[in-house]
Amino acid sequence: MKFTKMHGAGNDFVLLNGIVEKIDDYSKLALKVCNRHFSVGGDGMMVVENSDIADVKMIYYNSDGSEGEMCGNGIRCFSKFVYDNDIVDKEVFTVETLAGIQTIWLEVENKEVKFVKVKMNKPIFDPKAIPVLCEGKNVIEKSIEIDRKEFVFSTILLGVPHTVIFIYDIKDIDINELGHKIEKHSIFPKRTNVNFVEVKDKNNINVYTWERGAGRTLACGTGCCSSVVIGNVLNKLSNKVMVKAEGGLIEVEIKESFEIFMKGKATTICVGEFIDI
Numbered sequence: 001m002k003f004t005k006m007h008g009a010g011n012d013f014v015l016l017n018g019i020v021e022k023i024d025d026y027s028k029l030a031l032k033v034c035n036r037h038f039s040v041g042g043d044g045m046m047v048v049e050n051s052d053i054a055d056v057k058m059i060y061y062n063s064d065g066s067e068g069e070m071c072g073n074g075i076r077c078f079s080k081f082v083y084d085n086d087i088v089d090k091e092v093f094t095v096e097t098l099a100g101i102q103t104i105w106l107e108v109e110n111k112e113v114k115f116v117k118v119k120m121n122k123p124i125f126d127p128k129a130i131p132v133l134c135e136g137k138n139v140i141e142k143s144i145e146i147d148r149k150e151f152v153f154s155t156i157l158l159g160v161p162h163t164v165i166f167i168y169d170i171k172d173i174d175i176n177e178l179g180h181k182i183e184k185h186s187i188f189p190k191r192t193n194v195n196f197v198e199v200k201d202k203n204n205i206n207v208y209t210w211e212r213g214a215g216r217t218l219a220c221g222t223g224c225c226s227s228v229v230i231g232n233v234l235n236k237l238s239n240k241v242m243v244k245a246e247g248g249l250i251e252v253e254i255k256e257s258f259e260i261f262m263k264g265k266a267t268t269i270c271v272g273e274f275i276d277i
């Protein structure tokens with residue numbers, strides 16, 4: 001089975017062409033290929049499939065074998081992959097995901113994809129839809145107790161559930177410990193991704209990521225967008241923000257009625273063939 005390894009802002013993935021490769025059990029395969037010691041390794045696995053309702057379909061699995069409805073860094077890599085491999089021969093196209101159809105714009109120079117822009121899902125604030133076991137119309141600036149310490153958090157659904165916590169200095173936070181406990185906290189029946197956000201100014205933030213189903217990662221595209229949405233709602237951020245994730249930069253723009261655009265790079269690391277799969 002042929003594979004391509006790619007990353008978007010350091011969030012790394014194994015990509016497979018499911019149109020030509022036969023795959024029986026995606027979850028088992030993701031667990032196997034994402035293992036960093038016994039396989040190629042990655043935060044997630046993506047498979048290309050044909051779609052009846054869009055130009056192409058993206059299947060996404062986290063490294064723990066759970067399926068994710070959407071992946072922001074992943075879809076940028078996926079879009080470069082389908083263009084580079086002539087699966088899609090357009091620079092503007094649509095991708096079917098479990099979170100709906102996403103529109104892609106490639107910035108191409110001499111057949112080389114320089115940047116990928118994605119129109120993301122609109123944010124959903126309703127606690128029942130996210131889901132979060134919490135009263136009220138939204139989950140903005142609520143309080144959660146972890147190890148007898150109070151944290152102010154906000155949660156939205158942006159394809160996948162995202163919890164955002166604004167902090168002063170990441171040095172004060174144990175990302176692994178807190179991320180793990182918040183991801184699996186009983187108020188999140190479908191778990192949650194966790195984003196720790198330092199605001200530099202209204203147009204610049206640093207985001208540190210704990211991902212549902214993948215743990216500590218160097219970036220999360222849907223997480224960067226969620227951080228900007230919540231920062232904007234709380235009037236901490238403008239509507240066009242440069243997000244510095246640990247593995248790279250992502251630009252997020254919020255237009256009228258919460259239309260969100262994410263732009264960033266997608267990089268191919270290597271291509272290869274699995275011998276024993």
Ligand SMILES: N[C@@H](CCC[C@H](N)C(=O)O)C(=O)O
Pocket residue numbers: 011044062067068069070071072073074160161193211212213214219220221222223
């Ligand atoms: N890395 C992602 C998000 C991937 C899915 C997520 N871990 C989940 O299942 O909620 C991104 O870049 O958006």
